[in-house]
Amino acid sequence: MQNLEKFSAIYQRASERKGGQEILESLLDKPLSPEAIKQIGDDRFLAEFTQKVFQSGFVWRVVRNKWPDFERVFFEFNIQKILLMPDEMLEKKATDPAIIRNYNKVKTIRENALMIEAVSQEYGSFADFVASWPTNDIIGLWAYLKKNGARLGGNTGSYGLRAIGKDTFLLSNDVVGYFTQREIISGSAQSKRSLTAIQNSFNQLQQESGRSLQEISMILSKSVGDNFIE
The missing domain is CATH 1.10.340.30 (Hypothetical protein; domain 2)
Incomplete structure (x- = not known):
């Protein structure tokens, strides 16, 4: 994924926007185990x-x-x-x-x-x-x-x-906006091509971070859009 940022960069930006790593981590939820x-x-x-x-x-x-x-x-x-x-x-x-x-x-x-x-x-x-x-x-x-x-x-x-409780990412407006802005997807986020590109991106971020899709999705959504420090 040429336009996909490293997880560390996404995490750092989300932390800065939310007022630090401790606050960011407190905003995350984890999925249930299988x-x-x-x-x-x-x-x-x-x-x-x-x-x-x-x-x-x-x-x-x-x-x-x-x-x-x-x-x-x-x-x-x-x-x-x-x-x-x-x-x-x-x-x-x-x-x-x-x-x-x-x-x-x-x-x-x-x-x-x-x-x-x-x-x-x-x-x-x-x-x-x-x-x-x-x-x-x-x-x-x-x-x-x-x-x-x-x-x-x-x-x-x-x-x-x-x-x-199933581990899944969500196609929130912020998440879709991120992948559109990075030109990883174009057009509808629900198209087969877009969904595959987004899944592949999350798989890569998961390999880098060792985190669940849910955590990555929440961190990603907090790294973009209008959700600064609350």
């Missing part, structure tokens, strides 16, 4: 994906405030109970004022439950499937969710993975 991810129930994956689907294009705070009602209305996202819901019940639940009444998004709950169940049948659990996916091809997992899930394309799937 062993920890394997302990997560399939219901929690469905819950996280659903939350991100509803947050897409909507006010995140409103979704968070209503989330306890989402959990209640949809059986704590128990996969088997969700799959047993007939269309009529799903339609009725979509009219419940306790949740956000968007039938097209409500339908994704059952559709993504079907995906999770199918994967669990093959791999033992959806958690095992996610935990074993190599991070040097995290865009491959994004693509799987987009193809086999419902409304999990764009940033929705990756944000869901990050929320559950």
Whole structure:
């Protein structure tokens, strides 16, 4: 990657912008280990994906405030109970004022439950499937969710993975801006060419630093854009 900076340069700039290494490190979160991810129930994956689907294009705070009602209305996202819901019940639940009444998004709950169940049948659990996916091809997992899930394309799937603890970078405005400015990508960040270039860049930075994709992504985002000392 000819235009990609060394990790040390990115880290130094992020540290200076945030007021020093100690402050920068305090702002970083680490992903869960594969062993920890394997302990997560399939219901929690469905819950996280659903939350991100509803947050897409909507006010995140409103979704968070209503989330306890989402959990209640949809059986704590128990996969088997969700799959047993007939269309009529799903339609009725979509009219419940306790949740956000968007039938097209409500339908994704059952559709993504079907995906999770199918994967669990093959791999033992959806958690095992996610935990074993190599991070040097995290865009491959994004693509799987987009193809086999419902409304999990764009940033929705990756944000869901990050929320559950899977090591992944995020295509935030700052991260995309960095790769565009360095001419590592051009056009849409979601194109196959751009995604591959970004994945290769993160793989290189990971080899240099020994850090997780999540940490590198957060450091990179803090090294550019408008987020100076807060």
